[in-house]
Each structure stands twice: as structure tokens, then as C-alpha cells.
Amino acid sequence: MKLIDKLAWIEIRDGKILSTRSKGRTKYYFPGGKREAGESDFEALSREINEELSISLIEASTRFLGIFQAQADSHPDGVQVQMTCYTGNYTGKIAAASEIEEVVWFTYQDREAVSPVDQIIFDWLKERKLLQ
Template structure:
């Protein structure tokens, strides 16, 4: 039986690049966000994860779902619900994040398969260069 990993992600695009983060101890970058805790809604998960990872507060009233993607990653199936949102504060890598970076479409191979689907859609829509 395939394991399902249910995640929520914050999509922030600026000047044709999307914000990505690399957790400490990992080589791969991810779109910021994370796994849902039992009983959490997408909104609750996203607000908590982004505060923990990037030390900014997303503005709940501005959350907008832009798509949900699924892709196999090893023995797991990863589902990622993606949202845009305005935020308050300065994006800063927390203790659990080694670095943040702005990725263009050429950086697609540096992210996991489910993130690559998002990159494809952003590029097709002209948002990612």
C-alpha cells in the first residue's frame, strides 16, 4: 500500500521566480509549507508551517487556493494543496530552514516531483521564468 503524504504549500512568486526553502539536513529545496497535523484544516496548517519555517504571518483573509497536485516520490504519494496569500513580516529562514532561495523554471530539477508539477503550471501560465 502506498503511503499518502498530505501537505499544504504557500506559493509566493516575484519577478518570475518562486520562493523555495531547504530544510536543515536536506539537499533538496521545497515550496514552503508542510504536513498537516491531525484535525488541522489547510488554513491552520499553512499559517502554522509558514510561521515556523519563515517567521512571517500569512494574512488568513487573503488565502486563495490555486491548485492541488499529486506525484509519486519514492514509495509515497505526495499531495500538495497550494495557496497564495499576503503576509506580514520579513521572510527569514527559521532554525529548521538552512536557506531560502528564489527559483526560476531552470531550477525545476532541484525540487521534488510534486513541486515540479507546480513549476510546470506556473511556467505555462507565464508566471515563472
């Protein structure tokens, strides 16, 4: 089994969760990405979030949320993605940048629009009454 290791930033506001769609994609994904050599989780996540959304995460407010795993979207069967999720405050105004074409706020009813691992996170958040 191949495992893709990714980081994600989970931002919930008024029971809705921030999601993004990259150019040329139909599925939505939580913002984040892969670590570069030598980067800590915060360094990688902060870099990715700044590149994708033009905001800066505040390190002191960042909290580990959980690790989730599922079949990787758009990959052959057996390729799994492991998503290490964090929450945290930020400075700046969220705006699509880099490869991000669209930024949306989803409720649980939008679950089918996101990748398989994000669907697991949607369920987990709904069980904890954090998502409408």
C-alpha cells in the same frame, strides 16, 4: 499506494518562486507541511509558514491554487505526496527558521533542484506564464 497529504504556500515575485531547503537535505521544497489533528488548511499552513519563515499569512488574502500529486521525494516507489497549494499575502520579513537552512528565489531554470511534486507545480506555473 500510500499518500502523504501536505500543504504548500506558493509565493511568486517578479517571475521567481520562493523555495526552501531544510537542514541536511539537498532538494528544495515549497514552504509548508502537514496538518495537525483538527486544523483547517489555513491554520496548518499559517502555523508551518510562521515556523519555517518567521512570517504571518493574512487569512483574508489566502487563495486556493491547486492540488498536485507525484512520487514522494526520499520515499520508496509508490509513496505519493499530494500537495494542496495556496497563495496569499503576509506580514513580516521572510527569514529561514526552525529546520529551514536556506531560502531561495528560483526561476524555471532551477526546476531540477526541487522535489518531483514541486517540478509539476513549476511546469503548471510556467504554462500560465507566472514563472520565468
